Amino acid sequence: MFIHSVFNAIAVSKYLQLGKAVHGIVLKSGSDMMIVSVYNAIADAYAKCGALEDVRKVFDRMGERDMVSWTTLVTAHSQCSEWEEALAIFSQMREEGFSPNQFTFSSVLVSCAGLCFLDFxxxxxxxxxxxxxxxxxxxESALLDMYAKCGNISEAAMIFERISNPDTVSWTAIISGYAQHGGQRILNPTMNGLRK
Structure with a gap:
């Protein structure tokens, strides 16, 4: 659909002013505004531009919401360091019967890490x-980062050890966890940089 492509391009380019202009044109024309996927594309463009207030306005105007709608809202708050709000939205989403996907979970774990909410x-x-x-x-990367930032290095290490091919994000998270929270644990052979 053409309108989705336009908002996807705005999301990639992070051109907020253009997003607002196109959104205004869509609102005036009334075309496709009842389709949840169009709302989602607009909300995602605003989220990628860091316009959290606009994401919320679009979300609140939706007559119908799906998993993408909720995930976009949770992720937008998490990326803007509005971690408590991200967790509150996540809880509300679950209360309304929506099952989180991997993107929702990742954003929620980022929020837990930011707040050092280990129990949550x-x-x-x-x-x-x-x-x-x-x-x-x-x-796996989000879990590793969350446990490391919350100071549970043993759990972070267990997650790291089961990752078959850790990337730079995983290595950085485990190294940062050890650096921030100390510990005399000797790294086992899978963690000594000799992993093949």
Whole structure:
């Protein structure tokens, strides 16, 4: 759909003023505004531009919401360091019967890490396991980062050790965790940089 492509391009370029202008044209024309996917594309463009207030306005105007709508709102708040609000939205989303996907979980874990909410993070980890998403690459990285930032280095190390091919994000998270929270644990052979 043409309108989706336009807002996807705005999201990639982070051209907020153009996004607002096109959004205004769409509102005036009334075309496609009842379609949830159009709302989602507009909200995502605002989120990528860091316009949190506009994301919320679009979300609040939606007559119908889907998993993408909720994930966009949670992610937007998490990326803007509005972590408590991200967790509150996540809780509301679950109360309304929506099941989180890997992107929702990742954003929530980022928020837990930012707030050092270890108990909440453990609950989210449990939910990830129940849905079978705990081995998803982006969730593993988010779990590792959350445990490391919350000071639970042993759990962070366990997550790291089960990652088959850790990327720079994973290595950085485990190294930062050890640097910030200390510990005399000797790294095992899988963590000594000799992993093949």
């Amino acid at each position: 993070g453990r609950q989210v980890h449990s939910l990830c396991c129940k849905t079978g998403l705990d081995t998803d690459k982006c969730i």
